[in-house]
Amino acid sequence: MIEYNYQNTLNYAKEQDHKDPLRDFKEQFHIPISANGEPQLYFCGNSLGLQPKLTKAYLEEELNDWATLGVEGHFEAKNPWMPYHELLTEKMAKIVGAKPIEVVMMNTLTVNLHLMMVSFYRPTSKKFKIIIEKDAFPSDKYAVESQIKAHDYNPEEALILWEPRPGEELCRFEDLEAIMQQHGDEVALLLIGSTNYYTGQSFPIKKITTLGHQYNAKVGIDLAHGAGNIQPNLHDNGPDFAVWCSYKYLNSGPGSVGGCFVHERHANNNSLKRYAGWWGHDKKTRFNMRYDFTPIEGAEGWQLSNPPILSMAAIRASLDVFDLAGFENIREKSVKLTGYLEYLLKDLEGEKIEIITPRNANERGCQLSIKLKNADKSLFDKLMKAGVITDWREPNVIRLAPAPLYNSFEDVYKMVQILKNLLA
Template identity: 50%
Template structure:
C-alpha cells in the first residue's frame, strides 16, 4: 500500500547543516520555519508571574490546541439540543462519530482505515490484543520484550502469563541491551530471535523507547519475528505523531497507542489500536466480546447472536466516549493539514540543533542517551547528567523550562514540531548551562 505520509519522509539531509550557537541563528530558523504558524494554535502554561514557559514535554503530555474547546463544545451543544437523538442526528452523529476519524488516523500510522480504530485506553487495548494474539502452545509459550519496556506493558504481559498458568520467571524473556551504550542493538534482536524464536509465541516492543528515545526499525524487527513464526505487536505511545510509521506495509500483527502525547488530545484521552487486515476474518482468534464489536447493521436489534463487525471494529467492546473523541478529531485534522513529512523534517532539524548546542557545552557531565542517527530517534533526546538528582529538574522548572525527569539522572527533552521552535531549544540549553554552572 503506497502511503503519501511515509514515502520519502526521511529524505531531509542534514549532514551538511551548519548550526550556530548564537541566538540570532535560532531566531532566523524560526522566521523561516514552514510550520511556524501552528505555535499560535496552542496554549502554553505560565509561571507565577504570568509569563509563558518553554514547554518541551510533549513526550509525556501534549499541549492543548485552541481547536480543542470548540470541538468539545460542538459535542456538548449537540447533547444539549438533541439528548439521546444525538446518536443519529446533528452535524456529527455519535454512533458513527469514530468512523470519521479512521481515515486521518490511518494516514498517520500508515495503515488501511479498516485496520485502525480509536477505543478505550492504551493498556486496556493491550489487554485486548494479548487476549487475541498470545496463544501459547507446546514449546512456543514465551513472550519477548525490551528490558526497559514501559512498566504498564510489563504488568499487562505478566497478568496474561499468569492467566495462562505460566510462570513469569520462565516465560517472560528480555532482549539483552548493548553493553557499550545501553541501547537496543537491532542485530542482537535478530540473533536472539534466530536462536530462541521457536520458543517465543509473541514479541512486544515499544516503537520508540520511553526512556532513551530510541526509534527501532519496525519493518525489520517484524520480518525477523515472522521468520521465526512469532506474532509481533508494538506499543506506539511515543511513536504516533512523532515518527514515520507504515504498519500495514511492515506487516505488523497489531499495535496500540495513546493520543495524549504527540497527538495532543488531552490527559487520559482515548487510545488507538491497529490489527493487520490478514487477521480480520480469522474466526479462530479469541476476542472479548461487547456490543460495539457487533455488526453495526444489526447492533440495535438487540436479540441477535454476536456477529463480528468487519475489520478491527470487531475488537471494540463499549460505545465510544464522544467527548473524548472530539479533541482527537481536532488534533488529527491539524496533523493532516501540517503534513507528517513537514513535521518529521522539522523534528530532525530541531533535535539536531539541540544535540549541537549540548555538545558545545564545556562539560563531561552530559551524555546524550538517544542514538545519534536521525533514523533511530524522534523528537525526544534523553540527556543523562552525571551526579545529578531531581533538583536539576526543579531548577530547570524555576528557570521556565517544562521538561521531564526519569531516574537515574535523565532529563527527557522533546521539542514537538507543531508548537516548539529553535528559540525554545536555545533557551533550554541556556537554562541548563546556568543550572549546571557550566562555564564558557
C-alpha cells in the same frame, strides 16, 4: 541524511523560525504561562501534549448538541455520535501509515494491549514465550506478565528481555537476532515499543516484524511514544497489531482514548480469539440485540463499548491540526529541530551530562534523553523553576522533547542557554 549548517546563536534560531513553513502552528496551541508571566518553554509533549485551541470549540459543539438533542444526538447531532469514531479513522491512519480498515480509536493503551494479546498471544506447551525490551514502559511489562500468568505459565521462564550490553544504554538489533536464534522456536510474541520511553531509541519495525515472522511468532508494536512522533508505516512494515495512546504527541488531553491497529491480513479472521462487546458487532444488526456476535471487518471488530464522545472530540481537534500541517512536514521539521537541540547540547556534554539517545535521526523521534552524571533531581527542579518544562525519569534522566507543532528553534536555543547557566 540532510546535513544542516547549525549555528549556536539566537539570530540563527530566529532565522530558522522565520523560514519554517510550520511556524504559525504554534499559535494554534495554548502555551502555559510561568509564574513570571512569560510563556513556558514546554518540552514535555512526550508526556502530555499541549491543548489545541480548536479543542474547546469541538467540545462545546458536542455539549450543546447533548443539551439540545439529548439521546437524539446519536443520530441528529451535527456530527452524529453513533458513527463519531469514524471521523477519526482516516486522519489517524495517515499518521501511523495504515489503511483505514486497520485502525480504530478506542479504550486506552493498556486495555487495547490486553485485548490484542487475547487474540495474538496464543501460547502452546512448546511456543509460549514473549520478548519485550528491558526498559519497556512498566505498564507493558505488567500487562505481559499478567497475560503469561493467565495462561498458567511462569513469567520467569516465559518472559525474555531484550537489553543493552553491559556499559551501553541502547539495544542492538543483532542481540535480538541472537535471542531469536536461541529461543525462536519457543517465542509466541514479540512485543516491542516502537520508540523507547526512557532512552528515546526508535526500533526498526520492519526488521523486527520480519524476524518475528521468520520464527512463526506474532509481532506487536507499542506506539505510545511513536504515534505522532515517528513514521511507523504500519501497513507496509507488517506487524500483526499495534497500540498507542493519544495524549502525548497527539495532544488529545489527559487520559484520552487510545488507538489500535490490526493488520489487514487479519481483517476477516473470525477464528481469532477475542474479548467481544456490542460495539464490535456488525453495524447492520448491532441494534437488533438478539444476534450472536458477528464482528465488524477489520480493527473496528475489536471494539467493546460505545465510545466517549467528549474525549473523541478532543482527539478530532488535534487530528485536524495534524492533517492541516501534513505529517511528512511535521516529521521533517522534527528531524531538523531535534538535530538543532542535539547540536547545542553537544557543547555541554562532559562531566555532568551525556545524551543517551541515538545520534542517528532515523533511530529516534523528537525526544533526547540526558543522563545526569553523579547528580540528583535538583537540576530538573531548577529547570522547572526557570520555566522550562521537561520530564524526569528515575534514576538520573531528563527527557527533552521539542514537539514540532508548537516548539520553535528559539525555544530550543533559550532552553539550552538556561541549562548551560544552571550547569555552570
